Amino acid sequence: MFRVSLSAVRPIALRATRPAQRGAIRALSTTSAVRSEHHAPAIFGSGAKPGEMPTDEQQATGLERFQLLAEMEGVDAFDKSPLDSSRIGTLADPIKVFSLDTERLVGCTGSPADSHELHWFSLHKDKNRRCPECGSVYALDYQGHHLENAHHH
DSSP states (O other): OHHHHHHHHHHHHHHHHSOOOSSOOOOOOOSOOOOOOOOOOTTBOOOOOTTSOOOHHHHOBHHHHHHHHHHHTTOOSSOOSOOOOSSOOOSSSOEEEEESSSEEEEEEOOSSTTSSOOEEEEEETTBOEEOTTTOOEEEEEEOSOTTTTTTOO
16 A cells, blocks of 8 residues: 555656756647737737836726726716705606616715715615615616626625
């Protein structure tokens, strides 16, 4: 039994005690390179040339780049305007909250605005929420892709 164990471990032990090889081992691929017209998404910047300091446009990635490109076109990427507080949302006619995600945090100050302290609550795609102070009903106006959050459990 002991010999069988040693014979299984011997190749590994020999490799570990050998001096490191000087040249790097290179993987060989027998498949041909895939050619297509697919370009990298515009969400990644081009980066700066060697020896130069990158600009914000060159180094920004992700949401920061999305916002920067929108500002360059004169578009507000993220709607930061307050929600409609001229009325109280009802179950039949809730206040719609735009979202590209299936969940969003909402703050309610009442109707008319600032009639009570700010209350934060989480709003989900499939369920309306009611403010615990004024009773106003909010609904998520989900505008994202239906498969966007398919990887979540």
